[in-house]
Amino acid sequence: MRLRFDDEAEAFRGELREWLDANQPTTEEMAEPKLSSAHYPEWARAWQRRQFDDGWLVPGWPPELGGRNATPVQQMVYFEELARRQLVRSANPQGLSIITPSIVDHGTPEQRERYALPTLRAELSWCLGMSEPGAGSDLASLATRAVRDGDRFVVNGQKVWTSGAHHSDYCFCFVRTDPDVPKHKGISCLVIDMRTPGITCRPLPELTEPDWADFNEVFFTDVMVPAENLVGELNQGWRLANGSLAHERGMLWITNVANIERTVEHLVALGKDTGAAADDRFRDAVAQGAIDAMAMRLLGYKGFGKFAKGEFSVEHTLLKLFSSETERRLYLVGTEALEGDGIDTDRVGPPVWREGSWVTQYLRAFSGTIAGGTSEIQRNIIAERVLGLPR
Numbered sequence: 337m338r339l340r341f342d343d344e345a346e347a348f349r350g351e352l353r354e355w356l357d358a359n360q361p362t363t364e365e366m367a368e369p370k371l372s373s374a375h376y377p378e379w380a381r382a383w384q385r386r387q388f389d390d391g392w393l394v395p396g397w398p399p400e401l402g403g404r405n406a407t408p409v410q411q412m413v414y415f416e417e418l419a420r421r422q423l424v425r426s427a428n429p430q431g432l433s434i435i436t437p438s439i440v441d442h443g444t445p446e447q448r449e450r451y452a453l454p455t456l457r458a459e460l461s462w463c464l465g466m467s468e469p470g471a472g473s474d475l476a477s478l479a480t481r482a483v484r485d486g487d488r489f490v491v492n493g494q495k496v497w498t499s500g501a502h503h504s505d506y507c508f509c510f511v512r513t514d515p516d517v518p519k520h521k522g523i524s525c526l527v528i529d530m531r532t533p534g535i536t537c538r539p540l541p542e543l544t545e546p547d548w549a550d551f552n553e554v555f556f557t558d559v560m561v562p563a564e565n566l567v568g569e570l571n572q573g574w575r576l577a578n579g580s581l582a583h584e585r586g587m588l589w590i591t592n593v594a595n596i597e598r599t600v601e602h603l604v605a606l607g608k609d610t611g612a613a614a615d616d617r618f619r620d621a622v623a624q625g626a627i628d629a630m631a632m633r634l635l636g637y638k639g640f641g642k643f644a645k646g647e648f649s650v651e652h653t654l655l656k657l658f659s660s661e662t663e664r665r666l667y668l669v670g671t672e673a674l675e676g677d678g679i680d681t682d683r684v685g686p687p688v689w690r691e692g693s694w695v696t697q698y699l700r701a702f703s704g705t706i707a708g709g710t711s712e713i714q715r716n717i718i719a720e721r722v723l724g725l726p727r
C-alpha cells in the first residue's frame with residue numbers, strides 16, 4: 337500500500353514551499369538568541385508577522401485571523417512542511433497554539449480584538465498560569481484565589497513552572513473563584529497584565545542549560561484585575577483548561593514524529609561513525625525506533641481524521657505518550673553509543689528542537705514526558721477511556 341496526498345493537497349504544498357523559499361528566516365537570522373518561550377527576537381517577530389499578513393500563520397482560520405480557510409488535510413500538509421524544515425511558527429508557542437485559540441473560542445469580541453489579533457501579529461506574548469505547587473497533574477486542586485470586588489477581581493496565590501512568565505505581557509491564568517463547590521466547578525480564567533503591581537516572577541534556572549531560564553515561580557499579592565478580563569463564564573474555567581491543551585495536541589505530534597524520524601537517521605550515521613552499528617543491541621534499538629516512527633505516523637493520520645471533525649482522538653493521547661517516551665529512549669541510545677564521550681555536552685547531537693549534544697537532548701526529553709500531562713496521567717487516561725479499566 338502506498339499512502340499519498342491528493343493533487344489538491346500537493347498543489348497546496350507547492351504553493352507553501354514557494355512562499356517559504358522566499359520568506360522563511362535565514363539561518364543567520366535564527367542565530368539571534370531567544371531568551372525564553374515568551375521572548376521574541378526581532379527576526380521572530382518579523383517572521384510571524386509575514387506569516388500572518390500572507391495567511392500562512394494559522395492556515396485553517398479565515399484571512400482576518402492570519403489564515404486562508406485551509407482544509408484539515410491542507411493544514412496537515414502545512415505542519416508537515418514546517419516540521420521538515422524545522423521551522424517554528426512563533427517564538428511564543430503557548431501564546432499562538434494554546435491561548436489564542438482559547439480566546440477565539442471563548443472570548444468576547446472585544447477580547448478577540450484586544451488580545452487575539454495582536455498576539456497573532458506577534459505584538460503580545462503570553463504565559464500560561466495553570467500549575468501550582470499543589471496542583472500539577474491534579475490541576476483542579478489549584479488554589480490561587482480571585483475574589484470579586486466591585487468591577488475587579490483581587491488575585492492572591494502562586495503559580496509554578498510558568499514558561500516565559502518573566503518575558504510575557506499577559507498571563508492566561510486559572511484561578512479559584514468559588515471555593516465552596518466541587519473543585520473543578522469553582523475555577524475561572526483571567527487575563528492578567530504581567531505589569532500589574534503585586535506580581536513577582538522568580539525565574540528557575542535549569543539543569544540542562546544554566547544560562548537559560550524558561551520556568552518561573554509567579555507570586556500574586558493583592559493583584560487587581562479588571563472584571564472584564566474574565567474569559568468565558570465565571571466558574572466555567574475547567575472546560576477552558578481542558579480545551580486549551582487539546583488545541584496543541586492535534587498538530588504537535590507531526591513535529592514529534594518528524595523529530596523521531598530525523599533522530600533515527602542520525603543514529604544510523606552515528607552507528608557507522610562510532611562502530612556501534614556492529615553491536616546487535618544498538619541495531620535492534622535503531623530498528624525499533626524506525627518501526628515506532630512509522631507506527632506513530634500512521635497512528636497520527638488515523639487520529640487526524642477524528643481531530644479534524646472535532647472529535648476526541650484517542651490516537652493523539654497515545655501519541656503524546658508514545659512519542660515523548662520514544663524520543664527519550666532514542667537519545668539515550670545515541671548517548672550510550674558514544675560510550676565515555678556520551679556525557680560530553682559539547683559533542684554535536686541530533687539537530688532536533690534546539691541545538692544540543694545527544695546527552696543534552698536526552699536530558700531535555702524528560703520535559704516532553706511531563707509537560708501537558710505526564711506519561712503516568714496519559715496511561716491513566718488510556719486505561720480508563722480506551723481500555724475501560726476501573727479508575
Ligand SMILES: Cc1cc2nc3c(=O)[nH]c(=O)nc-3n(C[C@H](O)[C@H](O)[C@H](O)COP(=O)(O)OP(=O)(O)OC[C@H]3O[C@@H](n4cnc5c(N)ncnc54)[C@H](O)[C@@H]3O)c2cc1C
Pocket residue numbers: 430463464465466467468469471472473474496497498499500702703704706707708709710711712713716
Ligand atoms: C517543559 C515544561 C513546560 C511547562 N510549562 C508550563 C506552563 O507554561 N504553565 C504551567 O502552568 N505549567 C507548565 N508546566 C508544568 C506541567 O504542566 C506540570 O509539570 C505537569 O502538569 C505535572 O505536574 P507536577 O509537576 O506538579 O507533577 P505532579 O502532578 O506532582 O506529579 C509528580 C509525579 O506523580 C505522578 N502522578 C501524579 N498523579 C498521578 C496519578 N493520578 N496517577 C499516577 N501517577 C501520578 C506524575 O506522573 C509525576 O511522575 C510545564 C512543565 C514542563 C516540563
